[in-house]
Amino acid sequence: MSKSISELQKIYSDALSELKLPTVTPNLYDPVTYLLGLGGKRIRPVLVLAGCNMYGEELDQAVGMAHAVEYFHNFSLMHDDIMDKADLRRGKETVHKKYDINTAILSGDVMLIKAYEFIEQYPAELQVALFKIFNQTSVKICEGQQLDIDFETRDDVTIVEYIKMISNKTAVLLGAALRFGGMIGGASHSDAEHLYAFGKNIGIAFQVQDDILDVFASTLDSGKIEGGDILQKKKTYLYLKSLELLGEEDSKRLAFLYSDQNEIQGDDLVKEGRALMENCHVKVYAQELKENYQQLAFSHLQSVSVAEDKKEPLKTFAQALLNRAN
Amino acid sequence: MSKSISELQKIYSDALSELKLPTVTPNLYDPVTYLLGLGGKRIRPVLVLAGCNMYGEELDQAVGMAHAVEYFHNFSLMHDDIMDKADLRRGKETVHKKYDINTAILSGDVMLIKAYEFIEQYPAELQVALFKIFNQTSVKICEGQQLDIDFETRDDVTIVEYIKMISNKTAVLLGAALRFGGMIGGASHSDAEHLYAFGKNIGIAFQVQDDILDVFASTLDSGKIEGGDILQKKKTYLYLKSLELLGEEDSKRLAFLYSDQNEIQGDDLVKEGRALMENCHVKVYAQELKENYQQLAFSHLQSVSVAEDKKEPLKTFAQALLNRAN
Numbered sequence: 001m002s003k004s005i006s007e008l009q010k011i012y013s014d015a016l017s018e019l020k021l022p023t024v025t026p027n028l029y030d031p032v033t034y035l036l037g038l039g040g041k042r043i044r045p046v047l048v049l050a051g052c053n054m055y056g057e058e059l060d061q062a063v064g065m066a067h068a069v070e071y072f073h074n075f076s077l078m079h080d081d082i083m084d085k086a087d088l089r090r091g092k093e094t095v096h097k098k099y100d101i102n103t104a105i106l107s108g109d110v111m112l113i114k115a116y117e118f119i120e121q122y123p124a125e126l127q128v129a130l131f132k133i134f135n136q137t138s139v140k141i142c143e144g145q146q147l148d149i150d151f152e153t154r155d156d157v158t159i160v161e162y163i164k165m166i167s168n169k170t171a172v173l174l175g176a177a178l179r180f181g182g183m184i185g186g187a188s189h190s191d192a193e194h195l196y197a198f199g200k201n202i203g204i205a206f207q208v209q210d211d212i213l214d215v216f217a218s219t220l221d222s223g224k225i226e227g228g229d230i231l232q233k234k235k236t237y238l239y240l241k242s243l244e245l246l247g248e249e250d251s252k253r254l255a256f257l258y259s260d261q262n263e264i265q266g267d268d269l270v271k272e273g274r275a276l277m278e279n280c281h282v283k284v285y286a287q288e289l290k291e292n293y294q295q296l297a298f299s300h301l302q303s304v305s306v307a308e309d310k311k312e313p314l315k316t317f318a319q320a321l322l323n324r325a326n
Numbered sequence: 327m328s329k330s331i332s333e334l335q336k337i338y339s340d341a342l343s344e345l346k347l348p349t350v351t352p353n354l355y356d357p358v359t360y361l362l363g364l365g366g367k368r369i370r371p372v373l374v375l376a377g378c379n380m381y382g383e384e385l386d387q388a389v390g391m392a393h394a395v396e397y398f399h400n401f402s403l404m405h406d407d408i409m410d411k412a413d414l415r416r417g418k419e420t421v422h423k424k425y426d427i428n429t430a431i432l433s434g435d436v437m438l439i440k441a442y443e444f445i446e447q448y449p450a451e452l453q454v455a456l457f458k459i460f461n462q463t464s465v466k467i468c469e470g471q472q473l474d475i476d477f478e479t480r481d482d483v484t485i486v487e488y489i490k491m492i493s494n495k496t497a498v499l500l501g502a503a504l505r506f507g508g509m510i511g512g513a514s515h516s517d518a519e520h521l522y523a524f525g526k527n528i529g530i531a532f533q534v535q536d537d538i539l540d541v542f543a544s545t546l547d548s549g550k551i552e553g554g555d556i557l558q559k560k561k562t563y564l565y566l567k568s569l570e571l572l573g574e575e576d577s578k579r580l581a582f583l584y585s586d587q588n589e590i591q592g593d594d595l596v597k598e599g600r601a602l603m604e605n606c607h608v609k610v611y612a613q614e615l616k617e618n619y620q621q622l623a624f625s626h627l628q629s630v631s632v633a634e635d636k637k638e639p640l641k642t643f644a645q646a647l648l649n650r651a652n
Binding site: 022024025027028079082083101102105106108109110112113114116117119120124125127128131132135138139142143145146147149150 | 348350351353354405408409427428431432434435436438439440442443445446450451453454457458461464465468469471472473475476
């Protein structure tokens with residue numbers, strides 16, 4: 001019988017807590033332990049286990065690849081947090097804040113290499129297949145991060161480019177995680193590709209939802225003004241689509257608010273940006289976009305040739321991810 | 327017939343110039359092209375080709391692994407230069423100086439991943455063997471860099487630890503490069519290990535020589551006062567051995583010069599540090615240490631089971647590296 005997502009989470013967090021890092025050069029490895037210890041939902045490694053579980057009950061063999069994706073993900077967080085000058089991660093100090101930037105660079109590097117090491121344990125033919133997808137995915141994630149950085153200083157970002165960016169930066173790792181699990185479980189090439197497409201499109205839908213919540217959720221739920229994306233002038237789908245939807249004058253105003261010339265900051269910026277986005281009902285369009293990617297994802301899941309009950313945990317997981325309210 | 331080192335350098339630089347990086351996200355890949363374009367002796371990729379050339383004339387197959395080690399080496403330079411706050415590399419601006427720190431972090435990351443991608447081209451059994459050694463070596467290099475950083479703030483560094491640090495940070499990649507070449511050429515496991523040990527011990531000897539030249543060469547050759555290692559208070563073999571050799575008072579004085587309490591800087595620091603090191607004749611000990619590692623290296627080369635004439639290029643190369651005067 002297929003395991004539930006919470007069972008898989010338990011299996012993974014137990015496996016993670018049993019991992020031993022080298023005891024030499026603790027200044028190199030302590031930050032790795034620290035960041036991994038901050039917790040999180042372990043979405044990516046759980047997807048590896050879930051992908052494998054669609055093809056069999058034996059999940060031990062998938063744990064290595066689950067570690068590989070979790071290590072990779074945390075390596076990218078460690079370095080992205082430096083680039084974003086982020087002070088907090090899951091409510092605790094980021095690595096470069098708690099230690100220093102050099103530490104976060106070097107511990108991140110070793111974490112990436114350790115991610116690769118987890119791939120060594122697989123039989124040669126499977127290993128080279130996993131390695132190839134791992135490389136492809138990793139390159140895309142770097143390119144996605146670069147696009148995100150590029151967007152900060154560009155005023156001609158298109159919606160297509162934005163989708164490409166979030167697909168690379170966030171979504172492909174979800175797809176790859178599921179695909180790894182499937183490959184380890186013995187999925188056909190076709191199944192592996194459908195699993196990848198399911199995960200990737202769920203990832204895009206998830207990110208669009210995240211963008212919606214960032215602008216609209218906090219006011220509804222708590223009356224708080226947050227709107228981090230507007231504060232940081234992130235050129236999300238909501239912003240880009242609003243530019244299209246708004247009349248000429250309002251569209252120019254929104255573009256001005258996001259420009260370097262604008263001196264309005266903080267709550268005033270969030271209030272005005274949000275009001276413009278509300279006026280053009282961009283949320284409706286964003287919801288539709290999200291649902292399109294969600295449907296695309298589920299059509300790929302449908303094409304995976306395993307019994308329907310084997311797909312239930314993934315469906316439940318995806319629904320839970322996509323229906324959260326904040 | 328075995329190719330000479332300069333022939334191998336030509337083969338490698340031609341191969342490198344034909345490499346095409348992705349044209350998407352130029353902000354990510356331009357710094358990679360820039361750093362690789364700064365030149366250098368290409369010691370590591372040439373060692374890959376030389377290792378392969380001991381076993382056959384067909385070197386095309388070794389080019390991929392040559393790229394892997396050259397990419398890895400340059401990734402580590404890109405990140406180390408950030409950590410060391412170095413402004414110049416081969417007489418030109420370092421990546422973080424020419425672009426910015428975030429660029430040097432992310433372009434370095436993708437360069438590491440691209441290094442791994444070059445391993446994909448090998449047949450499965452060989453690939454997994456190369457991959458495993460590549461991971462081991464990469465981890466050691468990170469640990470070596472961490473030790474180097476740790477030494478800056480430690481006052482109890484031992485000579486054994488120093489050798490361990492330079493072995494990991496610098497020498498193992500030379501050993502691994504030769505080993506990769508041998509493996510690709512079809513070396514036995516025993517030969518591959520001897521090639522590794524040859525390269526590693528040459529690397530240690532090379533670093534000790536570098537330390538000697540840093541303190542003593544510039545005065546002899548040009549009368550210039552440089553002595554970057556003393557300026558940066560690097561705890562090299564010369565410093566650590568001098569502490570042992572000097573009388574109690576002088577030894578305390580040298581330790582004081584390298585401490586945070588010392589306010590003597592610049593040329594005055596170099597002059598006094600160098601004088602103390604000269605007084606205890608540490609150079610003689612360092613030369614002996616270098617020669618010991620050199621002999622150890624050559625004894626491993628002797629154990630490699632190929633005809634003696636196949637070893638000539640490596641011998642010449644090692645001699646050239648170890649006999650440079652500045």
